[in-house]
Amino acid sequence: MSPPELPPVPYHASAQxxxxxxxxxxxxxxxxxxxxxxxxxxxxxxxxxxxGFAAVLDSADGGRAFVKAAPAVEQPHLVDWYAREAAILDRLPVDLPAPRPRWTLSAAGWFVLCTDAVDGHTPRLPWTPAELDATLAGYAQVAAALADPPGELTALGLPHLADLARSDILWWEEVAAGREPTPPLRAPLLGRLPELVELESLLPRYAAEATGLIHGDLRVDNVLIGADGRAWFCDWTWVCSGPAWFDLAGLLLTAYASGLDADRLFAAHPATAGAPVDALDATLAALAGYYLTGAAAAPPTASPHLPAHQRWSGEQSLDWLARRQGWR
Known part of the structure; x- marks a missing residue:
């Protein structure tokens, strides 16, 4: 195992x-x-x-709920995201480890989404075996349930990862064409741009073959470990059609950074059944470009810690890929 390389700011303290x-x-x-x-x-x-506002609220009658809220004028994108998440949560299979929605409301120029509160914490890094096992087992349940999603969920007209990849995730081609600045790269990787372009181009082709749905934003900060040790999955705004191994690769970036055998964890997970042999490489190439270019263009409405986390995530993606490809 390699020594862990922790993110610049802990995920449990990344918000503002x-x-x-x-x-x-x-x-x-x-x-x-x-x-x-x-x-x-x-x-x-x-x-x-x-x-956006997000908190567990305890009420005088002993009740507890989780509430998100955003102002429509200042943060219209968050209002759209929360409304989309509300619609998705309402249609997810009820037995998934996801917070159940309660209600939404609009008041004082704000939009509010209320769900059940999960009594839990963000997984600790480096990953502990029990919390990683619980998270991987929980995602296996999610992937299996969404492989054949309910009709009311697909009726929302959710996007397809293949289209999202072409429009928003693949950036090495833009860098190679000079339409995007080259992000900082270690010397051994400076000449690997053609390979990065080729690898990332595989993602939309592979994703187009998928028929199930995925979470679409499966990072460690969207996971909660409950008091009983069970993993819960939050922030369902970006559900899309795509292969479950894409979610898994994004989640395992922190396992790789924790010094664990992320290759083995990826290959052994049920979500990778039937995946192309270079699915992980294609995903890592795409994520590296997405995060490294995004770090230089984070929106002002985001947490000030976002650029550093994007840069760190991109570096971990690229380092993992370089090790797999022998680009050392």
């Missing part, structure tokens, strides 16, 4: 969000009314990379 008391009084009153009791404590979520 408003406090409950900073929200408009009219909004707080509307949320409390919908909860049926005044809010007595609010524990703001430390994980994530948006500036």
């Amino acid at each position: 969000r408003p406090s409950w008391s900073a929200l408009p009084a009219e909004l707080r009153a509307a949320v409390a009314e919908r909860l049926g009791s005044p809010v007595v404590t609010a524990r703001v979520a430390g994980a994530g990379f948006t500036r």
